[in-house]
Amino acid sequence: MKKVVTIQDISCFGKCSLTVALPIISAMGIETAVIPTAVLSTHTGGFKGYTFRDLTNDIPDIANHWKNLDLKFDAVYTGYLGSEKQINIVSEFFDSFRTDNNFIVIDPVLGDNGKFYTGFTDEFAVKMAELCSKADYIIPNMTEASFMLGIPYTENYDKAYVEDVLRRLVGLGCKTPVLTGVHFDDKEQGAAAYDSVNDKFYYSLNENIDCSVHGTGDIFASVFTGALTLGKNIQQTLDISVDFTLECIKTTFPHLKEMWYGSCFEPCLGKLIEMIK
Ligand code: PXL
Secondary structure, eight states: OOHHHHHEEEESSSSOTHHHHHHHHHHHTTTEEEEEEEEEHHHESSOOSOOOOOOTTTTHHHHHHHHTTTOSSSSEEEEEOOOOOHHHHHHHHHHHHHHOOOOOEEEEOOTTTEEOOTOOOOOHHHHHHHTTTTEEEOOOBBBHHHHHHOOOOOOOOOHHHHHEEEHOOOOOOOOOEEEEEEEESSSSEEEEETTTTEEEEEEEEEOSSSOOOTTTTHHHHHHHHHHHTTTTTTTHHHHHHHHHHHHHHHHGGGGTTTTTTSOOGGGHHHHHHTTTT
């Protein structure tokens, strides 16, 4: 059985990070180990007064125990990280759990729509960019890519710009960057990837629904990690990730007023299982 470890926070209410990654990767038939980096009462996107318990100091102890057990994973996947210290510890975790046969996925969670999420800064984006040098795959949106590269954020771009950004992301040291939320008009949206080893670009675009649903980046990255772990190629992986994320947005859209804090991904899990067959 394939085994993934994902390292990110638990937002107890609000559907993102671990409460998205664990059900999605498990539904794909993959054993999913978790390292919670922090426990928050809710995510930080729109809630006020949330609690935050930092678990950074627990991570090295968990890693040491797992090393003693000689645990190995087919993929290591990180999401929201809350501090520079946490990034340093995750970097050590990569060194310790990388093998010749596994891969590392970083979703460099920093922000969206040209803005940082609460608590993140330019300095933090630089640290995240340094961590990305250790990844096989990174999955930023255009906001996160722009912050990590230190370039202005823009909504108006063409294919040449997307490919330039992807090439610059390789300059951070990762092998295959994937840009999410890519759109060239208001009809279609999806993702673009650049396999720098084979110098090949990949695109997957599907219907654009004009709304913003919290946690869709985490859905995309979780499906992406799961599909690659199952041995899908880059194009198949992009297609499944884009199509499933769209399915979740379509399901959420009629309920967006009461579901402003997250996506209705649960009723879509059956479709995900069909998509990976
Ligand atoms: O969806 C990314 C995410 C993960 N974890 C926490 C967040 C966010 C985005 O706001 O606040 C705690």
